[in-house]
Amino acid sequence: MKDELLRVAGVIDESIVDGPGIRFVIFTQGCPHHCAGCHNPQTHDFDGGEQVPISRLLEDILENPLISGVTLSGGEPFCQPKPLAELAQELKRHGKHVMAYTGYTWEQLRGKQDADIERLLAQCDVLVDGKFIESQKDMLLRFRGSRNQRLIDVQKSLQAEQVVLAGV
Ligand code: SF4
Secondary structure (H helix, E strand, C coil): CCCCEEEEEEEEEEECCCCCCCEEEEEECCCCCCCCCCCCHHHCCCCCCEEEEHHHHHHHHHCCCCCCEEEEECCCHHHCHHHHHHHHHHHHHCCCEEEEECCCCHHHHHHCCCHHHHHHHHHCCEEEECCCCHHHECCCCCCCCECCCEEEEHHHHHHHCCCCECCC
16 A cells, blocks of 8 residues: 555544444544534635545554444545545455535535545445525434435445435
């Protein structure tokens, strides 16, 4: 794995609310979306947080055998697709489930035609897409904050070249 620096706001070592199973959650630092009612405004500044080598994150994740998956949250993970693609590739090699959040829609991400974004998507199992829209907030939604956001089966969607919803 090529070691890269990732700008991180923080991590949660073990979570059961950020995706299926017991997960390690990485909150990336830096977000361009500024959704009204955002729960993590401290993650917006692209100069905030700290830069962490992905090798250190990988070590922390793999040393806990209870962790079945990793969630890339934000901030906006897709503003740092290069280090995250590298990390996610290694996670998949170790059999971990990878889920990512993004304030972009699936269509916006694909439309960027960015090689690193495509590399990161290729490693993801599930993507939760779209901005948090306060007027569509729904506390009953699984792993999502507002009704516009979709739980996307990334691999099936890449194959079908259209959004296929995930059944997690
Ligand atoms: S995309 Fe997420 S982190 Fe960024 S402003 Fe919206 S809710 Fe906050």
